[in-house]
Amino acid sequence: MTDRYSPLHPVHVAAGASFTDFAGWQMPVRYSSDLAEHHAVRTAAGLFDLSHMGEIIVIGPEAADALDYALSGRLSAIAIGQAKYSLLLGREGGIVDDLVVYRTGEDRFMVVANASNRETVFAELLERCSPFDAEVFDESDDLALIAVQGPLSRRILTETDGFSVEGGHPDGRDFAETLAAEKYYRAFAGAFRGHPVLIARTGYTGEDGFELYIGPDQAPVLWDALMEVGAPLGLVPAGLASRDTLRLEAGMPLYGHELGMDVYPVQAGLARVVVLDKADFVGRDAIVAGPPSGARVLVGLAGLGKRAARADYEVFASEESSEPIGIVTSGALSPTMGFPIAMAYIDAANAAPGAELSVDIRGKRLPVSITTLPFYSRKKD
Amino acid sequence: MTSATELQYTSEHEWVLVEGNTATIGITAYAAEKLGDVVYVDLPDVGSTVASGTVVGEIESTKSVGELFAPVNGTVLAKNSAVEDSPELVNSDPMGEGWLIKVEFTELPELLTAAQYDALLGE
Numbered sequence: 001m002t003d004r005y006s007p008l009h010p011v012h013v014a015a016g017a018s019f020t021d022f023a024g025w026q027m028p029v030r031y032s033s034d035l036a037e038h039h040a041v042r043t044a045a046g047l048f049d050l051s052h053m054g055e056i057i058v059i060g061p062e063a064a065d066a067l068d069y070a071l072s073g074r075l076s077a078i079a080i081g082q083a084k085y086s087l088l089l090g091r092e093g094g095i096v097d098d099l100v101v102y103r104t105g106e107d108r109f110m111v112v113a114n115a116s117n118r119e120t121v122f123a124e125l126l127e128r129c130s131p132f133d134a135e136v137f138d139e140s141d142d143l144a145l146i147a148v149q150g151p152l153s154r155r156i157l158t159e160t161d162g163f164s165v166e167g168g169h170p171d172g173r174d175f176a177e178t179l180a181a182e183k184y185y186r187a188f189a190g191a192f193r194g195h196p197v198l199i200a201r202t203g204y205t206g207e208d209g210f211e212l213y214i215g216p217d218q219a220p221v222l223w224d225a226l227m228e229v230g231a232p233l234g235l236v237p238a239g240l241a242s243r244d245t246l247r248l249e250a251g252m253p254l255y256g257h258e259l260g261m262d263v264y265p266v267q268a269g270l271a272r273v274v275v276l277d278k279a280d281f282v283g284r285d286a287i288v289a290g291p292p293s294g295a296r297v298l299v300g301l302a303g304l305g306k307r308a309a310r311a312d313y314e315v316f317a318s319e320e321s322s323e324p325i326g327i328v329t330s331g332a333l334s335p336t337m338g339f340p341i342a343m344a345y346i347d348a349a350n351a352a353p354g355a356e357l358s359v360d361i362r363g364k365r366l367p368v369s370i371t372t373l374p375f376y377s378r379k380k381d
Numbered sequence: 382m383t384s385a386t387e388l389q390y391t392s393e394h395e396w397v398l399v400e401g402n403t404a405t406i407g408i409t410a411y412a413a414e415k416l417g418d419v420v421y422v423d424l425p426d427v428g429s430t431v432a433s434g435t436v437v438g439e440i441e442s443t444k445s446v447g448e449l450f451a452p453v454n455g456t457v458l459a460k461n462s463a464v465e466d467s468p469e470l471v472n473s474d475p476m477g478e479g480w481l482i483k484v485e486f487t488e489l490p491e492l493l494t495a496a497q498y499d500a501l502l503g504e
Contacts, residue, residue, distance in 0.1 A: 018414065029417070029444075030417055033417075033418050033472070034417050034418050034442075034443050034444065035418040035420075035443060036418075038443075241417055241443060241444050244444075245443055306420060306421040306441075307421060307423075307441070308421075308441065310445075310446070332443050332444075333420045333421065333441070333443065335443065362439070362446070
């Protein structure tokens with residue numbers, strides 16, 4: 001496969017980033033230190049390039065009905081400007097992808113898919129929406145995505161020149177108020193130096209923050225403008241390595257680790273994003289039937305010391321037992337808390353909060369205990 | 382990157398400083414950069430015997446786990462306790478303060494020169 005590059009690639013090269021392959025994309029894994037980037041997001045702010053994510057537009061008089069059928073949630077119930085976390089389910093009840101859906105108009109929705117699933121999600125939505133009066137477009141190549149995450153995010157956006165609210169005051173004097181009034185999981189249409197930008201109060205770090213969808217040509221200008229204002233306040237460019245430890249601390253699942261075609265939403269603790277009280281939708285029968293009884297469920301594990309359990313390590317009921325009762329899906333030494341954390345699928349019978357289990361870390365058994373997710377919650381102001 | 386010429390190297394991205402019968406061993410700047418921030422090191426005990434080519438320790442970063450291979454047969458004379466307490470030394474000074482172990486060896490195997498190691502890195 002030919003490598004894909006973000007429109008911000010030259011900016012990252014100039015900033016000295018190290019790159020990693022992510023679903024065929026060459027994306028920054030870190031700029032200097034993943035730990036420093038992690039801490040910056042928790043204490044000040046970090047700037048992420050997420051241009052590899054897929055953006056698929058569903059538009060038409062029956063767009064809302066089409067998405068109610070295609071996805072697990074009731075997207076027809078969300079207001080213009082609202083965002084919703086949802087799932088694309090397989091007919092057997094597994095998870096094809098997890099998504100954020102923005103309602104950007106009465107008849108227009110933007111579905112944001114994981115980079116690895118972009119083509120699949122587009123193909124599935126095309127097929128699932130075909131009986132409805134709605135059209136589906138893959139706009140991924142026409143949108144870059146920049147995330148500003150951390151407690152200083154709003155201040156940085158407010159102090160950056162050039163933002164305005166669509167239909168608002170031409171000099172953007174109402175931008176700060178609009179931004180301040182914006183609630184979590186809401187988005188509004190704005191402009192940056194005359195170019196359209198969707199400004200969403202969403203993220204994947206457990207901190208306050210914004211995600212900015214903008215045309216690829218304007219993305220480097222926006223990135224530089226945010227850095228210029230933010231750097232003196234502690235804003236740093238942040239790579240995918242810190243994004244992964246941030247989302248893990250926040251207990252957020254990652255597709256391919258905690259979510260996949262072999263996982264029912266209920267196992268991942270996502271029953272709340274499947275709405276049965278609506279018209280028929282793909283996967284409904286399988287969801288109603290549910291997974292086999294005793295199926296593994298997603299839990300958080302906390303350990304002692306410094307050695308982290310990592311993806312695919314086996315979990316046991318005790319140090320002595322030889323029959324695994326679960327498997328780790330993500331794990332790291334938590335940069336914020338300083339102890340090892342992990343997410344794992346554990347047999348339901350052994351998955352009670354507080355249960356003491358044993359994990360095999362490359363041949364050594366270490367104790368872990370089941371803890372409620374998330375590991376980290378920011379202090380709300 | 383130009384690797385320091387007084388050192389010798391292995392294809393496992395370790396450097397070896399030979400002084401008499403003692404080999405001081407660490408991981409190269411390239412390896413440290415690839416690992417990312419090192420958060421934990423597990424080093425063999427002083428006095429233990431190590432065999433060339435076997436895994437004798439681990440270097441963990443937030444993202445992954447690197448293995449420490451013994452480049453020589455011998456006995457561990459010292460381990461760097463400063464690195465055990467402050468694993469970030471492996472990132473800040475991989476070829477100096479971030480050294481890992483000293484091994485007294487009986488026989489020195491063929492190691493890579495700096496030029497050979499640079500060639501391995503494709504630079």
